[in-house]
Amino acid sequence: MTEVFSGRVAVIGLGYIGLPTAVALATRGIDVVGVDVNPATVEAVSRGQLPFVEPDLAVGVSGAVSIGRLTATMETPEADAYIIAVPTPFNDDHTADVSYIEKAVAQIAPQLRGGEIVILESTSPPGTSMGISRQLAELRPDLTLPHASEGMADIYVAHCPERVLPGRVMIEMVTNDRVVGGITRRCAEKAAAIYRVFAQGDILLTDAASAEMAKLTENAYRDVNIAFANELSLICESLHLDAWEVIKMANRHPRVNILNPGPGVGGHCIAVDPWFIVGAAPELSKLIRTAREINDHKPHHVAQQVVSKASRFRDPTIACLGLAFKANIDDLRESPAVDIVEEIARSLPDVEILVAEPFTTALPQRLAVLPNLRLVPAEKAVETSDIVALLVDHDQFRSMNRSWLAGKVVYDTRGIWR
Incomplete structure (x- = not known):
């Protein structure tokens, strides 16, 4: 039987992915609390206003707030599910900066009672979701985390990367297929139940590291193809073509x-994700690195x-x-x-x-x-x-x-x- 989610969701990060995800859930009957460190963003969403430009999102924010399904705050609340949608920039050496994720996890940990699922949407290197499970285990030794349990765990951890195009987020969030990777199969199933609330595309279950790598692969593939076109343009320019x-x-x-x-x-x-692959396997990712260097130049x-x-x-x-x-x-x-x-x-x-x-x-x-x-x-x-x-x-x-x-x-x- 397909699992149905009906609890309360906290979305950590009300940016270009977090806010649309919050709206997609709230407009389909789920109580959602949006959390952000920027007071201007929290104030705008609380008024039912959009803090950035994205077609079709403004009416969703206004409607979700007006019916009381979406609220915004700077404090992480108790919830049945947590979706982390914070930035993952890269450091000067092109390795991933996961400090925003770690801060979000640190804020979530005190709120856990047992039975919650923590979902990472932020694009991240393989192993980041496992890192979340381990961090929660350190912060909450009274709870059993999935990486340390062969049976039932108290908390579930999964990764579900976004795969939407800015300017079409509210369309593609619903229609695109989703990859959901769990630390365990049960984690993936719990996460999938949340996305089934609004997703009409197929939901593909896998392990967390494979889901993380799949998202990076999608964007590295696109980056390599763009680099070919950009390098070709440089050649044509030099030949006056x-x-x-x-x-x-x-x-x-x-x-x-x-x-x-x-x-x-x-x-x-x-512009970011391919570097995470390079950082994970620097000696093997020669083509991906070269493509990034071409596009960066x-x-x-x-x-x-x-x-x-x-x-x-x-x-x-x-x-x-x-x-x-x-x-x-x-x-x-x-x-x-x-x-x-x-x-x-x-x-x-x-x-x-x-x-x-x-x-x-x-x-x-x-x-x-x-x-x-x-x-x-x-x-x-x-x-x-x-x-x-x-x-x-x-x-x-x-x-x-x-x-x-x-x-x-x-x-x-x-x-x-x-």
Whole structure:
């Protein structure tokens, strides 16, 4: 018989994954408490408001809060299930920084009474979920954790990585298949019952380490393919060829499907996750490491191309269009566009850089401190500039009046104005 979950859920981390997960559960009748360290996020959610841009999420937050199914707090409460959805950045040596996960576990431990399940959604290296079980065992020696029990445990631990695309989170969270890995089979089954509340795709049960590796593999695969396109674009540029035209023709082969190049790779997944594989097996992950290095280098190449074009003018103004890591969202995490803009501004301190980003009202702190940067509407940026660098393919830029570009040096990293 398929297990049905009907308890209370605490979601630790109300970011781009945690909040949509909380809403998906709350709008289907589950009582959810969202926990976050940012008071502004907690206040916004408590008012039924969205602290970031994500299509279709605002109405879900408002509805879940208004019917009393979703609340927000800065304190970890008692619950029947805990979903950890906190950041997992990488350190300077590209190893995973799991300190946010460890802090979340430390806050959960005092609340446990026995029978709860702790689910890690944060992308993490193989063995992280096992680490959670061991950490809980140290913090709560009065409870039996699954890694130390061949039979029934007091607490269950599992990993269920998110696999959604920003801009389509509320659709894909429901329709995509889910991988659920438990420290034991029973842990996986307990976790799967929670995701069955809203998931319509298949739920695949496995062990925790395999689930962790599967998520990293998905994004490393995508990163390697993007790196091929980006390296090809560099080669075509050196040969004075149109990379998009070359790729378009190559893709007419029935067994070829090359991606389009861009200014780099950003976001909380593809730009980060492959490094976790490299860190786990550094001597064996040569291709994955090289792909990461190619994609990490691309923003520098783009920035220097723009800088070189400035030498054509006595007193140039440069427009940089876009800061987000992908089109039509406000997410700047690991964005190559931010790196590019910063490098241009620092390389040309006496040149005015006009930045257009329709999904934000302020520059991120690392850019706001640069005196030659200003955030302006796209039309003004293009109209008053000599050089236009398109960094993000927002719909607003796609539909821009091309006559605005007349007489300007244009560097289109997305190939939308070809």
